[in-house]
Amino acid sequence: MPVSATKALRVAVLADSDTRWKWGALTANRIAADDSPESDIRLDGYLLRGRATPTARQLTEVGVRADSLREVTAVEFLRAMGGDAAGEEPYDVLVLALVGGGVQAMLHGLGQAWKGRTRRPVVVTGYVGVVYEKLADGLLLRHGADLVLANSRQDAERFRAVYDGVGADASAVTEVALPFLGGASYTGEHEPCTVVFAAQPSVPENRRDRTYLLDRLVQHARRHPEREVLLKLRSRPGEHTTHLEELPYQRLAQKTDLPPNFRLVYGHMGDVLDRTDLLVTVSSTAALEALHRRIPTVVLTDLGVREELGNHHFVGSGCLASWDQLDAGHRPAADEEWVARQGVAADGGYATAFDQARERIAELLDRPGGLPPLAPYYTPATAPGYLPGILARHHLGPDGTPLPGAPAADREPGPVRQIVRRAARGAYRHGVQRVAPVIRRMGEL
Known part of the structure; x- marks a missing residue:
């Protein structure tokens, strides 16, 4: 009840x-x-x-x-x-x-x-x-x-x-x-067959690996012009989600000649999965959403199976594969026992x-x-x-009481304060996405 x-x-x-x-x-x-x-x-x-x-x-x-x-x-x-x-x-x-x-x-x-x-x-x-x-x-x-x-x-x-x-x-x-x-269970291939790569803001982190994944996705689209290949993005440039994203795929894609059957998409993950025939990711939770619907799902091994990537979590799932295998037509079959232990369609139900x-x-x-x-x-x-x-970090003292001077307004901020706040956030995000990577590269010289 x-x-x-x-x-x-x-x-x-x-x-x-x-x-x-x-x-x-x-x-x-x-x-x-x-x-x-x-x-x-x-x-x-x-x-x-x-x-x-x-x-x-x-x-x-x-x-x-x-x-x-x-x-x-x-x-x-x-x-x-x-x-x-x-x-x-x-x-x-x-x-x-x-x-x-x-x-x-x-x-x-x-x-x-x-x-x-x-x-x-x-x-x-x-x-x-x-x-x-x-x-x-x-x-x-x-x-x-x-x-x-x-x-x-x-x-x-x-x-x-x-x-x-x-x-x-x-x-x-x-x-x-x-x-x-949730969502409808997968019943068979759509027309056209749709391959979706679920991107993550911070996995992998460096430009080389993110560029590699984008290139392989684009290559897959070129090898299979009859398929629709989608890059599912979490946020638009300037927006932040749970993790920082210093190198948005959108910016990397601007420097790439994209084939006509390749698209960048946003929106609710469930809506994208409604038309997905193969979900590809490094370690996104979207893999569990797809497995729950019985959609063929691949967790990539191209960059290794490593704790820092999170794909080690899927050891034993039957979903680990590489882009070379996918290009050759491989379709994974998820291990039912492993899936059940993840709370995904366990015992055939969710209610x-x-x-x-x-x-x-x-x-x-x-x-x-x-x-x-x-x-x-x-x-x-x-x-x-x-x-x-x-x-x-949350302006609390060791006993949990607010520290002197902790920000706590009694009313909504005025228009000037709102403008200043938006400007500060914009400056911070610009620093994370543009300035910080440049400084990091200079430090590696």
């Missing part, structure tokens, strides 16, 4: 990028009802101000409904959650869709904001996709939430092992699935994937006497050389 059968569930989502907003908002909908990702809940979105704050276009592309959506600093958000902001009502559930350090800072800040309260929201956090790096670091930064969502059986086992291994409470680990899996999370939240909301204070593994006693720096 739904988490709340008598009233609309009030849920807040704090996100720091477009992909995390998508994950957080869809997760909120999934845990609120058992029959639809879009349920009758009150969903308020908060976008954490920073380098990757989504643009209006990115939010539109995500396509997730929210009853309210506003940009905040960390301190503004904590003030709202603490009940100091006028007109704020208590939430039932709070989803922290942030990078690990952001989750940890909010857990400590919320601990201070909720001190002495008899009722607080159930705090939920997790990962947007495949967890292929910084497993222990990321997990311990998320420890302290009431639910730490694992997107698969394999992840749940790994998460509990890390928590148990350091003596931290592992009861918060809850197995679910990626909330954006019950969030049942455990719903039951856990319902139990916590009905707990007599309310919920206990948040208790992260990292404290000033357990991590005195690490935690203060994480909190300071």
Whole structure:
């Protein structure tokens, strides 16, 4: 049954990028009802101000409904959650869709904001996709939430092992699935046959490897003029997503003679998968979306199978292959046991994937006497050389209270401040995408 059968569930989502907003908002909908990702809940979105704050276009592309959506600093958000902001009502559930350090800072800040309260929201956090790096670091930064969502059986086992291994409470680990899996199952080749390369902002990072991948994709289009070859991009130049992108494929493609059957596309990944016959990537979560639909999927080995690329996660999947093999007509067959362990079409269904999370939240909301204070593994006693720096990046002191001078406006910024902010973001992005690569190349001379 739904988490709340008598009233609309009030849920807040704090996100720091477009992909995390998508994950957080869809997760909120999934845990609120058992029959639809879009349920009758009150969903308020908060976008954490920073380098990757989504643009209006990115939010539109995500396509997730929210009853309210506003940009905040960390301190503004904590003030709202603490009940100091006028007109704020208590939430039932709070989803922290942030990078690990952001989750940890909010857990400590919320601990201070909720001190002495008899009722607080159930705090939920997790990962947007495949967890292929910084497993222990990321997990311990998320420890302290009431639910730490694992997107698969394999992840749940790994998460509990890390928590148990350091003596931290592992009861918060809850197995679910990626909330954006879905869409029609693949039934056969389209006309024309469509090959899609799912690009990633930071994998690979260097110009040589990104140019290589683009060249091989273009070569594939030339070898197969009867096919439509699409380069699926996450963001437009000047926009940021979860990871920094110093060398956008769009800029590399400007210097390439592209064949007529080759196109750059944006938009919702699900819409692109509707017409995909072969999904190719280095390690994008799009591979799991495609596998869920039974679309033939390839994880490239051309640049090696390496932890830094994330494609090592797909060892045993049956999906590893090279461009040479694809050019020769190879089509991979995914290993069913491996796929099931990833929470992808496990047991032939997806509707019950969030049942455990719903039951856990319902139990916590009905707990007599309310919920206990948040208790992260990292404290000033357990991590005195690490935690203060994480909190300071969000203008919080070692005890989680706002530092003097922390940015926290009581109203929307005026037009001059908005212009200055946009200019500052533009300068930052220009520095990341244009200046930084030049300086790096000069340093390598």
